[in-house]
Amino acid sequence: MTNLRAGLIGLGMMGRHHARVLSSLAGVDFVGICDPAGDMSNSSQGRPINNSISELIALGLDYAIVAVPTIYHLEIGQALAAAGIHTLVEKPLSNDSITSKTLISDFSKAELIGAVGHIERYNPALQEARRRLEQLGSLYQVVTRRQGPLPIRITDVGVVNDLATHDIDLTAWITGQQYSSVSARMAHRTGRKHEDLVAVIGSLQNGIITNHLVNWLSPLKERVTILTGENGVFVANTLAADLTFYANGSAASNWSEVAHFRGVSEGDITRYAISKKEPLLTEHENFRDAILGKDSDIVTMEQGFTNILVAEAIIKSAKLGKTVEIVY
Secondary structure, three states: OOOEEEEEEOOOHHHHHHHHHHHOOOOEEEEEEEOOOOOOOOOOOOOOEEOOHHHHHOOOOOEEEEOOOHHHHHHHHHHHHHOOOEEEEEOOOOOOHHHHHHHHHHHHHOOOOEEEEOHHHHOHHHHHHHHOHHHHOOEEEEEEEEEOOOOOOOOOOOHHHHHHHHHHHHHHHHHOOOEEEEEEEEEOOOOOOOOOEEEEEEEEOOOOEEEEEEEOOOOOOEEEEEEEEOOEEEEEEOOOOEEEEEEEOOOOOOOHHHHOOOOOOEEEEEEOOOOOOOHHHHHHHHHHHHHOOOOOOOOEHHHHHHHHHHHHHHHHHHHHOOOEEOOO
């Protein structure tokens, strides 16, 4: 069977990681890169570095990975769609919901597979939590904390579109529910054009409550997802790819002061031993399999569009100081 021919646009920090994975991805020939700035990191490993999209397309691509600033997603995505090339675009899909709709339309008309690179969906801890979700019984709440220092590489978007979209996507994916409303507060503390802190309270369509804390203001790097249900709590530490289950207690208490408490009590704590495959590799394997018509789990452009709708509602809520209902 002939390997798929893949190309990469952009050799920034994320692009270099894509190049590394593409270089050894089974069933794929990594044939070239487009980046006018060249290849200072030698990520190409001898592959041609092209100055334009048209030069890269001329290499005969089956699919492409786009890892450039968000402002270029529409232009590059449209060029790839017009050339009949399946494409995975790093999140967010585009600058806004309007241009995102344009990309979806272009790839749909060309009958191409378009996807968005929301890598957190492929974190082993979250994959295991989703697989075990029934263990929690009825799900009540999803809480995420995503904070750390300011990344110099990000200049064209704030924390809502760069970081919070991870939490929007993984929350909807794990629960199988879309957001119905959000209420948010934002802050600008580093003197940049875009927000560097956001706190969000949201409701999903089935009544699950969500809470997201995201910032670029902390020396503590934290990536935590907490799922609370009727039978206990999952805590997923996605930096370490660890998943821990805190069960509701079932043992009776003879201590009168404690026995009077009629809520949840502490039970057993289980830290699962799970296989820790690199999330980016899993993402690439799923996109490759989607192109080949195999079973796969990709973040479709339609899902990426939904994430942007929620992100726009969060920004609107913070600016207006009120809850915003989300219309799909």
